[in-house]
Amino acid sequence: MTAVLAEAPGTAAVDAAPSRRALLALARVELVRMLRHPVTIGATVLLAGSWVSAWFLIETSRYPVLQDLDRDSAISMMILLGGAALIVGNLAVLRAHRDGTTGLSQVLILPEYTRTLAHLLAMLPLALVGAVLIVARMAVLALYAPAAGQPNPYELAIGPATVLLLGALGVLLGRLTRSAVVAPLALLVLLAGLVVLEPLTNRGTALWLAPQGGPALEMPTPVALIARPAGAHLGYLLGLAGLLAVTAVLRAGARGVRVAVAGAVALAVTVALGTAQLSPPSSDVAAARTAVMNHPSQHQTCQQIEHVTYCAFTGFSSWVPAWNTVVQAVVDQVPATARSAQLTVRQRIAILNFDRGVRPEQRLAIWRADDAAAGTPGAIGIATRWGDGREAAYLAAQVAYRLVTGQTGEEPAGQQSLDGATACGGVGVLVLWLAGQASTGAESRLRLLAKDARDPRGGISFDENERFPRVYVPAAEFGVAMQALARSRTDIAARVQQSWATLTAPGTTAAQAAQILGVPAPATSTAC
Amino acid sequence: MTTVRAEGLSLRFGRTTALEDVSLTLHDGVTGLLGPNGAGKTTLLRILATAIPADAGQLRILGADPGNAAGRLAVRRRLGYLPQNPGFHQHFTAFEFLDYIAILKEIVDGRHDEVRRVLHAVGLDDQRGKKIKALSGGMRQRVGLAAALLDDPALMILDEPTVGLDPEQRLRFRELIAQIGEGRTVLLSTHQTEDVSTVCQRVLVLNQGQIRFEGEPVALAGLARGRVWTGPARAEGALAAWRTGNGDYHNIGDPPTGARLVEPSIEDGYLMLIDAASLAGSAA
16 A cells, blocks of 8 residues: 555635525526526416417406406416426426436535525526516506506515415425426426316315415405405415425425524414415405495596496596497487486496395395485496406496486386396387497397397396396397398488387387388297 | 545445445546446545445545545535536536536636636637537537536546547547646546556556555556567467457467567556456456
């Protein structure tokens, strides 16, 4: 054996703490690679693309309700950007294993837990990308669309938080198993959960324990009534992400007081806020909901345009011009002598979850009383959704019915049928034609309405607040009106003006109306 | 200067003895590590690279004890390691890969300059922007060597870096290793005795988990002195014999009377050292 003459000097004091700068440098490199990964780019393009395409493909997207859209945006972000974070985070952790570089990387200085920490840190800018996207979407809609309401900052942050959560899950899975198949499988499980959890939990509060949070209300409501525990849910998600992160670094070999403290804090936040979010809305919120439902007039601002008064909840006034366009399109086709009636269009909410124990006829009576108290008896109800043509058809039909029949909507509550009024013969044809010509695409919308919400009586029914049928038109009259709508609007409008008195006379049949309008008579007639 | 001192290293994998009572000393300069497949070369290198611990024995590397975390870290800070089949992140460019490794080596200040330096040292300046998957096998090996060179390590452990290289690439690699060996300790595991004869100042021969030789390459060749000869026919009973380019047979073994003895090479000495029976078995 060779004698040892001199030995290389050892390192007297080794700095065992990993370099924070190396950690940040690695996080930066990982971030760039994650952002450039085809999965991330694809998910981002899909996310932005789905939002942009919704503008063109989903009519209600052009009249967004921002306090609902924030939640919807968070869910799509969780699925796409969160899913991408899950996969690219997992692939980053498994990179050395997948590329066979563990032989080298295991003897490099930076400890495994620091590398894991870098992977986790790289998720923060990914979540920031999500935040920028969601804020940009809201800003564009708020600026360039007749948007209603306002988003909740906590709801806006939930989307990016889910990106963090799923990213941390991807990193943890990479630390638990070396298979790159596990992360996509986890994503599939998550997607399946999105589908099955709502029915499984019966849309109950337990759904808040899932990343997407509790269910949305069945209809948009003013901001003050939503009362979703978005802040608690956001904290719960961040706590959960923290727990996953701490587990991942523990699995990677991290030990010490700081890890223990971080784990304890994450656990405490998760448990505390996870529990807090399950509490039902306070009695104040319940009272406010009842008040707004029963007395909408006390929570609205009204504006008059010509002979029509429009009353909208706070935040929904931006839709008044769109309502007025539909109403005026009906009014314009009515002879001046029939326009004298003063109309009021009042926004109302009727949410079954808030309305337990109140029968439909009671609900209608309560609203009539509120209208009377507000000095706008017989107001036409309109819901808190707009844009897909359905509400426009409902509104136009109710306005048309009032103008054609001269009714004021002030009938005593006892006389109000739950099935609404039936418009027969010339009246029915005229109401439908007026409603159908009031907005573009209304004819096809009416056909869809008749098909989708098929009334057992065979005709078409127009609801108030999507829940209470107000005007019913039988099938024969529907057929005549559809044929009239297919003809030249100018020609039919002239015939309507000329024969208004005949068409609106109670005895005029659908066949006679068809003859007046110059369209084929119906094969069958309706007995009203 | 001694950089590595091992005394009685042993390691078992289950019932298999990978290393048994290995003692060695490494100094500045290039030391070759020769041995047949399964001799324990890679296991020894992995122990020296702090990738795995030995079951028994004493080890000091660069003055530190890799048996504890602080010592291991101290060694790793001054170590360059090129494993056998190193593997690369194929979608990284050469620069990105080295930058990534540099971060894992905690090189922070002037990291990009350091990456450029090692790329230049291995002659890959003009390939820095190419994805690793687009590089030839030789170029990839040079990227691996560049990774080992990061932060100018005092000890470099290279596990069969010339495997799979064509003759020109192998020559260039030897040239590189020779340069690298100036002023630092390099342990070069190889199957190529030519690698040892051209660049190594010392050589270790490992067989069946034990060090069989430690010394200068000339001394290894000297083990076969007087037992290597050429003749017109294959000698019966020779440890090894093969026909050379000029038609004569190169024989290693006891020469017949009047045989034309030739100067032995390192290869001859190595073959003499390895178990003759196993050689005969592999030849058959």
